[in-house]
Amino acid sequence: MRWIFLLVVLLFWIGVDLYFFQAVKTLFRGNKGKIIRHLYIVFSLLIYALIGVSIAFNGHPSALNYKNLVVSVLFIGMIVRLLALPWLILDDVRRLLIGFKNLLRRKLTSSETSSSEISNGITRSEFLSRAALITAGIPLVGLTYGTIRGAYAYTLHRVTLTFPDLPPSFDGFTLVQLSDMHLGSFGSRKDVQRGIEMALDTAPDCVVFTGDLVNNRSDEALPWLPMLQQIRAPKGVFSILGNHDYGDYYQWDNQQAKIDNMSLMHRIQADAGWTLMRNEHRYLELNNERIALIGVDNWGSRGRFPQYGDLAAASDGVPNDTFQILLSHDPSHFEDIVRSDFPSINLTLSGHTHGMQAGIEIPGVVKWSPSSWVYPHWAGLYQFGKQHLYVNRGFGFLGYPGRLGIWPEITHITLKKS
Numbered sequence: 392m393r394w395i396f397l398l399v400v401l402l403f404w405i406g407v408d409l410y411f412f413q414a415v416k417t418l419f420r421g422n423k424g425k426i427i428r429h430l431y432i433v434f435s436l437l438i439y440a441l442i443g444v445s446i447a448f449n450g451h452p453s454a455l456n457y458k459n460l461v462v463s464v465l466f467i468g469m470i471v472r473l474l475a476l477p478w479l480i481l482d483d484v485r486r487l488l489i490g491f492k493n494l495l496r497r498k499l500t501s502s503e504t505s506s507s508e509i510s511n512g513i514t515r516s517e518f519l520s521r522a523a524l525i526t527a528g529i530p531l532v533g534l535t536y537g538t539i540r541g542a543y544a545y546t547l548h549r550v551t552l553t554f555p556d557l558p559p560s561f562d563g564f565t566l567v568q569l570s571d572m573h574l575g576s577f578g579s580r581k582d583v584q585r586g587i588e589m590a591l592d593t594a595p596d597c598v599v600f601t602g603d604l605v606n607n608r609s610d611e612a613l614p615w616l617p618m619l620q621q622i623r624a625p626k627g628v629f630s631i632l633g634n635h636d637y638g639d640y641y642q643w644d645n646q647q648a649k650i651d652n653m654s655l656m657h658r659i660q661a662d663a664g665w666t667l668m669r670n671e672h673r674y675l676e677l678n679n680e681r682i683a684l685i686g687v688d689n690w691g692s693r694g695r696f697p698q699y700g701d702l703a704a705a706s707d708g709v710p711n712d713t714f715q716i717l718l719s720h721d722p723s724h725f726e727d728i729v730r731s732d733f734p735s736i737n738l739t740l741s742g743h744t745h746g747m748q749a750g751i752e753i754p755g756v757v758k759w760s761p762s763s764w765v766y767p768h769w770a771g772l773y774q775f776g777k778q779h780l781y782v783n784r785g786f787g788f789l790g791y792p793g794r795l796g797i798w799p800e801i802t803h804i805t806l807k808k809s
Contacts, residue, residue: 411479413479471530474526537794548801552805553808554737559680560680561714562806565804566599566806567590568601572787573604573605575607598622598623598629600630601783602633603633603634604656605656631686631687638653685716686717687718690721690723692724696721706733709735717740738780746760748789750796
């Protein structure tokens with residue numbers, strides 16, 4: 392079934408590629424445009440060759456780099472071509488209507504001949520083809536930059552939160568939140584190391600990781616274990632699972648293989664020195680005062696994301712007057728359950744959305760991403776009475792191997808008592 396899907400995608404890609412080539416031929420005709428046409432053909436053939444190499448060397452230690460390159464080229468190529476399609480379709484519809492009219496009239500009139508020209512002397516086909524290429528060129532530049540630079544453009548977000556019921560001993564307590572590493576997508580060890588060092592340089596009292604360590608399989612994290620082991624804090628490192636960490640998106644040979652995959656996930660996090668919380672809680676203590684850290688399995692209400700989280704079980708035994716921090720991967724959990732049913736939770740830390748890895752953020756001016764069409768709370772801080780939600784934009788990437796406008800995030804949170 393997977394091969395059928397891949398074949399359909401490849402055929403669709405070839406069809407769009409050939410269709411887009413019509414615009415290239417329209418603009419670059421004759422001997423002067425011959426080089427451009429040939430370069431386009433060579434570039435397309437190189438893409439198909441790259442796909443073949445990626446498949447042939449699947450499983451090789453360096454295959455991940457090829458995979459990321461293939462995904463990047465295919466994603467960017469498809470996006471720019473699809474954006475150009477409306478102009479090309481408009482041109483073809485125009486030609487079809489003219490052809491139909493000519494068929495009825497049997498011959499062209501002088502007025503029709505002149506109507507095919509526009510004020511600057513180029514034909515309408517040339518005008519629409521230029522519009523298509525310009526429309527494709529703008530996102531091509533942006534998405535290419537997002538792949539080359541944006542994927543590892545780690546941004547440190549410093550957030551100070553004030554609570555009246557925070558125990559005095561925790562006034563000034565700091566946490567670093569990391570989320571959505573998606574280690575199976577990374578290729579640059581140097582850049583990932585730099586991101587981890589940025590997080591540790593803030594010297595947090597505690598580190599929390601809010602899910603999606605891998606894409607599909609737990610063994611994607613094995614090459615990165617030495618780096619994960621570097622993540623340390625005086626009060627510990629605590630983690631939860633995200634929807635990608637259960638192996639639900641991989642076709643296993645049998646159920647036991649999936650169980651073994653989850654066992655490996657537990658072992659990796661233990662070897663990293665992290666405390667994985669699955670519908671349970673822990674206490675952080677300072678000077679005989681304590682706060683509760685609650686961690687739940689994934690619970691999502693948007694799309695077909697799993698609902699493994701059991702917040703009632705995770706918080707069972709935690710007194711209502713205890714200051715509580717919840718780690719829950721999907722922010723829809725806060726929207727649909729936490730706000731209404733668990734008012735004693737002071738702060739919820741989530742991830743999951745990635746901010747769609749693309750959007751516009753200018754502090755105090757504009758904050759927008761396609762993610763907002765699905766998640767009302769998709770990035771940054773939100774407050775509802777005494778309850779706070781912070782949605783981390785993610786450390787890694789998935790699908791599109793880059794980021795544009797919504798940069799990978801390291802969150803440093805300082806708790807203050809009012």
